[in-house]
Amino acid sequence: MEQQEQARQKHDSQAFAMESLVRVAIAEPLLHDIVNRDLIAYLRANRQARVELLPLDNPFNPQPEDAHILVWLRWPESVLPCMYRSNFTMRPLGTLEYVPCVAKRYARGRAHRSDRTILEKFMLVQLQDYATVPSLAPWNRVVNQRRAGVTTLRSYGTMRELVRWGACLGLMPYYVPRLDRNLLALPDLLPGTMEVQAWLAVSPDASCRPDVSAIADMILCAFNERRGLF
Template identity: 40%
Template sequence: MSFMESTRAAGIDPVLAQSFRVSARCGCFMQAARSLNIKSTQLRKHLVQLEAQLQCTLFNHQDSGLALSRDGLALQAQLIALAHERDAPVIEQPLIRLAVAESILHDILGRDLVALLRRNASVRLDIITLDSELALQAVSADVVLWLAGPDSPLPGPSFAVSEPRRLARLEYLPHIAKRYSRVAARPDSLDDLADFLLVQWQHDRQVESFRPWNSVVDQRLAGVVHLHSYELMLEMIRCSACIGLLPRYMSQFDRGLIALPGLFEQPMQRQVWMAANTETQGEGDVQMIVELIHNTFNERREWFDS
């Protein structure tokens, strides 16, 4: 007997019973509402209706969350006896594959993806980080967000995609933590960099437009740290008085970091591109991700125009 059938047999509205079952499991209205993909106010209304129908109190409110009352424990036992939770029907959600450049995921898109998951806990999302052109060429996804040169989306994904859309132009500059650099002591020429430890994200060594910076790093016989982790590179700059190459928007993302303009005559730029898989671009969940990415970049437009 399924969960829906068993609750009807017990004379309980299946929707109300499902709200009770998930609330009892989560012990938190907000978490239960996210799991059910409904608003917390609607969930509370369901529970009030169920308590009125059964003429009892099902939950005791505690500082740390919810606890089942004696009647709530009895109802939970009754429902478990009628139908085990594994028999409850589960609707399989389509898997959305999002491939995104590692730095863009960390700096720009991550917070909005977290907000999406908080609003819709039933979504199935496979997030693939791209840390090199080789990874971009090897990936297969429904939506791809990558970095390329200032004039062309190439090299791009190897599978068939929609017309790539340019989302933002990023300018890259050396950065240092404010707390480790007094204004008078900040470098204002390439020669001044000799007094500072440099940190290099290994992925950037393959970027043609970063040649001015990479040449300085490659000439170093000492005082340079090479890292394969983007987050660790940021931590080194924040906490170790290092100078590293970052997008100009980084001072918007982290107020403790400051750009060092004027050290290089040649600009170092990249473009953010997005495209969708031609086979799945019309699906609703894929369009939802595409719209989220567009909104994210539009909301942060001042990051890229400054």
């Protein structure tokens, strides 16, 4: 009987541990620029929390899998992903305007914000996930017309570093130069407006859990506090 009771307690302990795990899948640009600081503060204040950050293979086409919370990117007028049909609680977080950016150290004395010849003066760095996004078409056309001088990659953080230190021109949300004073936005370089929306979804199976709700609220607060950037 004693062994059975110990086995039951061990099983209950494991079940509780699994229940307390919160899986969060979030697009790298949003984690890097907006949520990161608040997430660190949350984890410092809740040292017993168990959080697993899951990568999104494609931030514009997220797959829920085992995630309790998803934060992803969506271009205007695109079809809502499969979470919509799975009764996920979904809400928009904001609209991000994208613009070409360059490091001030390399642009100084070489370019004006509306001077299209800057496109020929710098290497271009392209996030692979942006290549097929219709709302980013003006930038993608420039990249596709280039026969050389283009670096394509998957890491948003690495793209930021290449723009900052590698004399590259890259596409970023309009707020990035306000977060990094070393970067210069070039809003008049390309015609039209390039916009992407940020969305939040919470799994219906976990929406009533306090730990899941707390992290979802933390993400909402992070976006609300930075509303002036959008």
